[in-house]
Amino acid sequence: MSEIQIKSAEAKRASVSLASVPSSIKDLALETMAKALEDSTDFILEQNHKDVDAAIAGGRPKAFVDRLLLNDKRIADMAEGLRQIKALPDPIGEIISGWTRPNGLEIAQRRVPMGVVSIIYESRPNVTADAIGLCIKTANSVVLKGGSDALHSNQAISDTLSAAAYKAGIPEGAIQLICDTDRNSVIELMNQRGVIDVLIPRGGAGLIKTVVENSKVPVIETGAGNCHVYVDEECDLEMALSIVINSKTHRPGVCNAAEKLLIHRKIAPKLLPIIAEQLQSKSVELRGCPEAFELVDGLTPASEEDWHEEYLDLIMAIKIVDSVDEAISHITKYSTGHSEAIVTNNIFNAQRFTSEVDSAAVYVNASTRFTDGFEFGFGAEIGISTQKLHARGPMGLEALTTLKYVVTGTGQIR
């Protein structure tokens, strides 16, 4: 048996008794884990240096090395993250609904753990602590597959946390880190149907696409955001300006940043030059349709590719549209279904937009940047789902749970 088969099977075994571990033990484990991280800071940093040195020697870009690098502050943040997860209400055991049938059968729909959750991620070692914490809180076993560049760091964090968790009463085997750095190991993980219950890829578009298209294990897609802001004919100009600027420039490298601006033809001549100037003053490169080209200096023509692309950068493509209908059609054609906003004074256009735009989050008069587990008030975030099955939009702890029908009778038969 390969490492993945052995560790997945151990995780599955542990998941049976983990499912009924009470909140008090899970919370004790999270506190013990946070303390252990703090106490093991030197060891973790020592291991992290091996990864960082190798990355530098390997000529990895600076941004890559920065994501990999740990320091006292980052380890303290991981510990703090575990304590925040501890403070959240435990979703497991909640009765979602229940009723009694005419024959006296009592049906209760109970929230239970998924079983075994696997997370595939890239170079940030803090995901290791975050993922383990979220899975322990939801009573799931976890099988982690981090980037090979972060292996020493991930092992140090995982070893520290699992020792602490088991000491606190979490069943042994519930936390597994895959050390096999062969690329085929991802394929093997994707084949563990029946052992791993859900697979969550966290990383670049390439990783997510590979997993979504090839996995036999059910996947939660945490996807790309080609987000749109549509500025309607009737709107508050100041509000439109601030929402566009914020959606695009507040943090351009994340999935809820706006990539496209759609603006109504009637208001474009007046408003677009002002918006464009402010965007350009914040170093945003502008591309656009021929009409936008006429109105904005320094704007270059957008290609068909542009309308599809998630730039994750200080670039924005602008299209002038005739109506809310044309805005909705454009979004329907090009959006990745993440977040879209309308800025309008017209309630009917707002209603059309929210009912016909098929995205995880649809905004009226607010920035797309709010699509985020913490901004929504969840206190934790597994990621932002752009699929429609199971979880859609920012995912809190509940995304790591499933439901079970518990049916109690007094001898009923059909």
Next chain:
Amino acid sequence: MSEIQIKSAEAKRASVSLASVPSSIKDLALETMAKALEDSTDFILEQNHKDVDAAIAGGRPKAFVDRLLLNDKRIADMAEGLRQIKALPDPIGEIISGWTRPNGLEIAQRRVPMGVVSIIYESRPNVTADAIGLCIKTANSVVLKGGSDALHSNQAISDTLSAAAYKAGIPEGAIQLICDTDRNSVIELMNQRGVIDVLIPRGGAGLIKTVVENSKVPVIETGAGNCHVYVDEECDLEMALSIVINSKTHRPGVCNAAEKLLIHRKIAPKLLPIIAEQLQSKSVELRGCPEAFELVDGLTPASEEDWHEEYLDLIMAIKIVDSVDEAISHITKYSTGHSEAIVTNNIFNAQRFTSEVDSAAVYVNASTRFTDGFEFGFGAEIGISTQKLHARGPMGLEALTTLKYVVTGTGQIR
């Protein structure tokens, strides 16, 4: 473009306006469709005869021909099914939850259609009407791929229903039947990620396995049931007997029928011979572990394969166990996660069983045969999901919906 690409794209286009069609129009459409089925009975039967004649000429087994055959009663039942769907509450538009953030943003989680639902099914033409009805009620476009043996029947039903639906105000293009009978067309359907939102295979284990393992479109698995009844040491003997007999023999060919009996060692010598005799008197073939072999005449030894198998037939395998723990371990190892029952007087064993057995439905002192959308009171059933993502257990209309966050602000930015 292939037929599948064209029809999927048409379904997707129609889904945008279909999403906001009000309940009154959807219900009018369902009534019009029911009436149209009744009015077109002769035409549908005529087309059905072509399929039936071809099946008989092709030497198909009697059971196959029977599933394919329509008559006045079966068409009337389809119409009645549409009227039952009409009578159900409309799940679309329900606000699941909503709250206001400290910054004043109002967040509402609204139930919305999936978009485009595709159903792949085998020879029963009544699934055509059922699937179209469920999708119209939930404002989903539907792309159907029925068995090639039922093509004339399916076309007649689909043409009748779509004409009626469009007349009532459902957007044209919302109902699509794939006529391409090439086996590769299933593969093409599974590749329509981004156009088709969810794919539901309804049919034999082979079809389901192929779809689950190869689809790039998210799948809801409606799966196999290797269901267990565990009879505990302390139990009501009459109740144990009636639950085992009912779970196994009431309708042995369906997925919620019990396939395995686990019985506690302390009670087996007294109870097992009585259960076995009654099962045998109902023509159930018994297989079992060596100890069961000692206690029951006419029982043959069970192989390792037996413990995995879903017989869907009058066969039951019996294992004697030492404890509720051994029963749970056995179920964890061999169950398909559909339905399992414990018969016990002991509340602690009942609690252990319901919390540790990881199946969609877990029963205390009732027959496994109740895992069914109608028995649960849903008024409709899409199928029974054995996966943990999105929907688990009997699926009602809600399984064909997803959620969308509608966020309303007054100019909020981050």
